[in-house]
Structures are given as structure tokens and as C-alpha cells.
Amino acid sequence: MNLLKKVFNFYYEGFKSMTIGKTLWIIILIKLFVMFAVLKVFFFPNILKRNFKTDEERSKYVIEQLTTKPK
Template identity: 50%
Template sequence: MNKKGFLYRAFDLYYDGFRHMSLGRTLWAVILIKLFIIFAILKMFFFPDFLKQKAPDNEAGYVATELIDRAQ
């Protein structure tokens, strides 16, 4: 890879920055924990599976009829 190329310099910048990180590792851990909470835990409590409740047998048919009914 060309050492003067943009991709090499960008990769080197991030690689060097992550290698010399001390406080940043803790901050990244906090960010990853928060993302896990947002996407995994909150999804279970606040976003129920709507299709399973409305159409447990034929989910595709339910979606199709809803789209057709709303388009009219």
C-alpha cells in the first residue's frame, strides 16, 4: 500500500490513536454498554412484536392487507 495515500494515512491515524488510548478505552466501554441497553434491553420493554399480536399466523397477509387498505 502506498504510504502517502489517503487510505493509508487515515488508517494509520485511527490505528495509532486507538493504540495509545488510556481513558478512551473506558469511554468506549461506556458507549458500547449504553448501545447494548438502548438496542437490546429497551427493545424488549417498549417495542413489542406488533405483528405477532395482530396476525400470529399470517404476518405477510396482514401487512399486505394493511398496505392495500391504507393506499385506498
């Protein structure tokens, strides 16, 4: 437990004393949000849920796609 407290304090004190670093972390978090939330919604639709009704149909489709060679 003492090690976890030391690690937490290390990062806490480091971030507390940052000036430009806080702005950079905000930019990083915004970019991650855009990459994982916004892009997923628009560019990676859930094809399995849309095209197959049951879990069994979905699993058969996935196994078929993984085990057959592309043409």
C-alpha cells in the same frame, strides 16, 4: 486502497494510545447495547408478528395505518 489503509492506521494509532478514551468507549458501547437490545425487547414488542399471521395481513395493516387520518 491506500486511503483506506491510512484511515485505518489513523484510528488504530489513536485508539492504541488512549488511556481514558478506552474506558469511555466501553461505556458508550454498553449504553448502545442497552438502548438497542434491552429497551427494544421490553418497550417495543413486535405487534405485527404477534397480531397478524401472514405478510399480506401485515402489509394491509401498515398501509391502512399510514393512509388513514387519526381520529
